[in-house]
Amino acid sequence: MLNIENILGEHKRVCAVVELDAALENLESLKKGLMPETKILAVIKANAYGHGAVQLAKKLASLEYVFGYAVATVEEALQLRRNNLHKPILILGYTFPDCYEKLVAEDIRPTIFRQDMAVSLSEEALRQGKKLKVHIKVDTGMSRIGIFPDDTGLAFVKQVMDMPGLEIEGIFTHFARADEKDKTSALEQFERFTSFTKRLEEELSLEVPLKHCANSAAIMELPETGLDLVRAGIALYGLWPSEEMDKDRTALHPLFSLYSHLVYVKTVPAGTPVSYGGIYVTDKKRRIATVPVGYGDGYPRGLSEKGEVLVRGKRAPILGRVCMDQFMVDVTDIPEAGEGDLVTLVGVDGTECITMEELGTLSGRFNYELACDLGSRIPRVYL
Numbered sequence: 001m002l003n004i005e006n007i008l009g010e011h012k013r014v015c016a017v018v019e020l021d022a023a024l025e026n027l028e029s030l031k032k033g034l035m036p037e038t039k040i041l042a043v044i045k046a047n048a049y050g051h052g053a054v055q056l057a058k059k060l061a062s063l064e065y066v067f068g069y070a071v072a073t074v075e076e077a078l079q080l081r082r083n084n085l086h087k088p089i090l091i092l093g094y095t096f097p098d099c100y101e102k103l104v105a106e107d108i109r110p111t112i113f114r115q116d117m118a119v120s121l122s123e124e125a126l127r128q129g130k131k132l133k134v135h136i137k138v139d140t141g142m143s144r145i146g147i148f149p150d151d152t153g154l155a156f157v158k159q160v161m162d163m164p165g166l167e168i169e170g171i172f173t174h175f176a177r178a179d180e181k182d183k184t185s186a187l188e189q190f191e192r193f194t195s196f197t198k199r200l201e202e203e204l205s206l207e208v209p210l211k212h213c214a215n216s217a218a219i220m221e222l223p224e225t226g227l228d229l230v231r232a233g234i235a236l237y238g239l240w241p242s243e244e245m246d247k248d249r250t251a252l253h254p255l256f257s258l259y260s261h262l263v264y265v266k267t268v269p270a271g272t273p274v275s276y277g278g279i280y281v282t283d284k285k286r287r288i289a290t291v292p293v294g295y296g297d298g299y300p301r302g303l304s305e306k307g308e309v310l311v312r313g314k315r316a317p318i319l320g321r322v323c324m325d326q327f328m329v330d331v332t333d334i335p336e337a338g339e340g341d342l343v344t345l346v347g348v349d350g351t352e353c354i355t356m357e358e359l360g361t362l363s364g365r366f367n368y369e370l371a372c373d374l375g376s377r378i379p380r381v382y383l
C-alpha cells in the first residue's frame with residue numbers, strides 16, 4: 001500500500017496524483033474489443049485533459065499499437081516535439097497559416113478541409129523540399145469542421161491528390177452521439193463515412209491508409225467502427241464519455257486523484273452563517289473544517305452546498321459557497337477529524353470514492369470539462 005502523504009511530499013495545500021500505469025491498463029481494455037490490426041491514436045489535447053500531455057506521451061511512446069498522438073493546436077504539438085517525442089502527431093482542428101512553416105519542419109500532420117489551407121500547406125512543403133502527410137476531415141453530422149461526403153467533397157479530395165507537396169495519409173470523421181444508448185445516429189454517420197471512402201476508391205482509385213472515426217464511446221460500444229485507427233481520449237484517462245455508457249462492458253481505471261489537507265477546524269453555534277452570501281446557516285452546533293482549495297484551482301464553484309470530500313474515509317459535505325482559494329466542510333459527524341488531516345477531493349479513501357463523474361454531475365458541469373479545468377495552480381505528482 002502506497003503512503004499518500006509520502007507521495008504528496010511538500011505539496012500539502014493541494015496536489016494531484018496521476019497514475020500513469022492506469023493509462024496502460026485502460027488502453028489494454030480498449031484494445032480488447034478492436035481488431036488486432038487497428039492502431040490507437042492517443043488523444044492528449046488540452047494537456048491530456050489536464051493530466052499532463054508530455055508525461056502521458058512518454059508513457060505511451062514505446063507501445064507499438066499506439067500510432068501516435070492527437071492534439072488540438074500547433075503549440076501542443078510543438079511541446080511534444082520539444083520533449084523528444086517522435087511518434088506521428090495529428091492536429092485535430094484548424095491550423096492557422098502563420099504556423100505552417102513550423103508544422104512542416106516538425107512533420108506534424110494537419111487536418112485539412114479548406115482549399116486555401118491545402119494550397120498553402122502544399123506550397124510550404126515544397127519550399128522545404130518535403131511531402132507533408134495530411135488527414136482530411138469529413139463532416140458526417142457534427143457540422144463543426146470537414147468537407148461534405150458528397151460531390152463537392154470528392155472534388156476537394158481530387159484537388160488534394162494533385163497537390164505535389166501533400167500526401168493523403170488519413171481521412172476521418174467524428175461522431176456527435178456515440179456516447180448515447182441509441183446508436184442510430186452514430187451508425188448513420190459511419191455509413192455516410194464509409195460510403196464516401198468507398199466512392200474515393202471507386203472513382204478516384206484512392207485508398208487512404210488510415211481511415212478513422214471512433215472516439216472513446218465508439219471504441220467501447222461500436223467496435224465495428226474501428227477501421228485502421230481509433231482516437232482514444234477520455235477513456236484513456238479512465239473516465240466515462242457519458243452516463244449512458246455500459247460500465248460493465250469495459251474496465252476503466254481513473255488516473256487522477258486530488259488531495260488537500262484540513263487547515264482549520266472549529267466548532268460554531270447554531271445560527272452561524274458560513275462563507276460568502278451567508279447562504280448556509282448552521283441549524284445546530286457544528287464542527288466546521290476549512291480546505292485550502294477553490295475555484296482558482298479549477299475546483300468548481302458549482303459544488304457549493306452540493307459537493308463532498310473525504311476525510312478519514314468518510315464523506316464531509318461542503319457548507320456554503322466555494323471561494324476562490326478555500327471552502328468549508330462539515331465534520332460534525334467525523335469527530336476524529338482534525339487540522340492537518342488528509343482530504344480527498346477526487347479519489348478513494350478507505351471504502352469511499354469520489355469520482356470526476358460525480359463532481360461533474362453535481363456541479364452541473366461535465367467530467368471532460370472538470371478534468372481540463374483542474375488547472376495549472378495544482379502541482380502534479382506522477383506515479
Ligand SMILES: *Cc1c(COP(=O)(O)O)cnc(C)c1O
Binds near residue numbers: 215234
Ligand atoms: C477530442 C476528440 C476525440 C476524443 O474524444 P473522447 O470522447 O475523449 O474519446 C476524438 N476525435 C476528435 C476529433 C476529438 O476532437
